[in-house]
Amino acid sequence: QGATSVKCLYRRDRANMPGSQREVQNAEEEGVVFEWLTAPKGFKGDSVTGVIVERMRLGLPDATGRQSPEVIEGSDYVEDADIVIKALGFEPEDLPTLWDQPELGVTRWGTVKAEFTTGATDMPGVYAVGDIVRGASLVVWAIRDGRDCATAILEQFNSAGVVAAE
Numbered sequence: 441q442g443a444t445s446v447k448c449l450y451r452r453d454r455a456n457m458p459g460s461q462r463e464v465q466n467a468e469e470e471g472v473v474f475e476w477l478t479a480p481k482g483f484k485g486d487s488v489t490g491v492i493v494e495r496m497r498l499g500l501p502d503a504t505g506r507q508s509p510e511v512i513e514g515s516d517y518v519e520d521a522d523i524v525i526k527a528l529g530f531e532p533e534d535l536p537t538l539w540d541q542p543e544l545g546v547t548r549w550g551t552v553k554a555e556f557t558t559g560a561t562d563m564p565g566v567y568a569v570g571d572i573v574r575g576a577s578l579v580v581w582a583i584r585d586g587r588d589c590a591t592a593i594l595e596q597f598n599s600a601g602v603v604a605a606e
């Protein structure tokens with residue numbers, strides 16, 4: 441993507457990171473710097489110029505044996521940044537509120553309610569596919585869902601007498 445430097449903030453240390461160690465190593469080989477025991481607290485600037493970062497320390501192990509991160513009070517510093525990619529979990533945002541569309545149906549997990557074969561949602565003319573319907577899934581499913589949805593939309597146009605361009 442042409443970035444001159446990339447930093448990844450992570451609130452635990454390498455040993456307590458649940459992700460793939462091989463992927464971490466691959467990222468490091470490509471120049472990514474991991475800032476272990478750090479967590480984002482906020483952003484600087486209207487158009488972001490930096491991330492306000494809190495330093496963390498590891499406390500006692502939880503029930504799973506993993507040490508829980510704790511904030512070191514007063515340890516804030518600013519990490520300069522041109523672009524921030526927030527990768528803070530797999531949960532959908534509250535889309536009906538975010539988009540002011542209360543009629544958009546969502547499941548109890550916050551994913552959009554849609555027919556699996558067509559992607560049709562509770563709102564006429566609005567379709568949804570991929571992770572926002574399935575939850576965290578795979579690229580192949582997102583592609584397949586997108587194709588099925590495109591076919592369904594085309595069929596709907598055709599049945600309504602709208603001539604589709606090739």
Ligand SMILES: Cc1cc2nc3c(=O)[nH]c(=O)nc-3n(C[C@H](O)[C@H](O)[C@H](O)COP(=O)(O)OP(=O)(O)OC[C@H]3O[C@@H](n4cnc5c(N)ncnc54)[C@H](O)[C@@H]3O)c2cc1C
Pocket residue numbers: 569570571572576577578579580582
């Ligand atoms: C770290 C990680 C590793 C993964 N590794 C793999 C892997 O190895 N193999 C694999 O098959 N899958 C992998 N996945 C899963 C895969 O990335 C997803 O299943 C797939 O990208 C889902 O595609 P999607 O089109 O549904 O959603 P996304 O790819 O998330 O696309 C949604 C798009 O909508 C945009 N968007 C969001 N909100 C708005 C808005 N309000 N207005 C306009 N645009 C908006 C987003 O910017 C984004 O571009 C991984 C996922 C993650 C997070």
